[in-house]
Amino acid sequence: MTSGRSPLDIMPVADGDIDALIALWTRCDLVRPWNDPESDIALARQYMNSEILIGRQGDKIVASVQVGHDGHRGWLYYLAVEPVLHKSGYGRIMIGAAEEWLRDRGIPKVQLMVRADNTGVRSFYEKIGYAMAERVNYARWLDGREPTP
Numbered sequence: 001m002t003s004g005r006s007p008l009d010i011m012p013v014a015d016g017d018i019d020a021l022i023a024l025w026t027r028c029d030l031v032r033p034w035n036d037p038e039s040d041i042a043l044a045r046q047y048m049n050s051e052i053l054i055g056r057q058g059d060k061i062v063a064s065v066q067v068g069h070d071g072h073r074g075w076l077y078y079l080a081v082e083p084v085l086h087k088s089g090y091g092r093i094m095i096g097a098a099e100e101w102l103r104d105r106g107i108p109k110v111q112l113m114v115r116a117d118n119t120g121v122r123s124f125y126e127k128i129g130y131a132m133a134e135r136v137n138y139a140r141w142l143d144g145r146e147p148t149p
């Protein structure tokens with residue numbers, strides 16, 4: 001998948017991209033001790049209802065977004081843009097590609113979660129047309145682990 005006039009080539013992540021993708025996520029402070037990025041990537045690529053899209057400039061991965069749906073809503077994770085390229089419009093482009101992916105599959109609404117301490121990113125989502133939806137989010141690990149933050 002390559003978006004028309006985009007300065008990014010956008011495509012699903014491939015086997016050879018994984019180390020560079022994890023390095024990007026680490027630079028963007030998206031990796032948490034309780035999330036193993038390698039198994040997160042493998043799981044996202046395992047079924048047809050989810051995908052990780054990467055944005056390339058030449059042979060360098062400079063952006064990513066994980067997109068998927070649960071049969072009702074679309075969900076986004078791991079949105080990342082190379083820090084030195086922030087505010088160049090790439091975040092908006094990656095979100096657009098993820099929305100297109102969901103539209104192609106008939107999903108009418110997209111949602112995402114923002115960690116409470118990631119306050120800076122809220123202005124980004126509001127700028128690109130997302131509205132905050134008040135919800136209380138409950139979670140439980142299915143392997144019996146204690147809750148993580």
Ligand SMILES: CC(C)(COP(=O)(O)OP(=O)(O)OC[C@H]1O[C@@H](n2cnc3c(N)ncnc32)[C@H](O)[C@@H]1OP(=O)(O)O)[C@@H](O)C(=O)NCCC(=O)NCCS
Nearest residue numbers: 028079080081086087088089090091092114120123124127
């Ligand atoms: C969030 C992120 C992907 C945004 O990417 P980006 O490429 O900088 O965003 P864009 O350049 O497409 O910005 C779109 C608009 O949002 C604005 N914007 C972007 N980041 C902003 C910020 N931190 N504060 C205020 N406005 C911001 C841009 O100025 C632009 O506004 P404009 O349309 O008026 O010009 C990037 O900051 C990032 O990788 N952050 C670290 C990882 C992260 O927090 N991911 C999200 C987890 S929920």
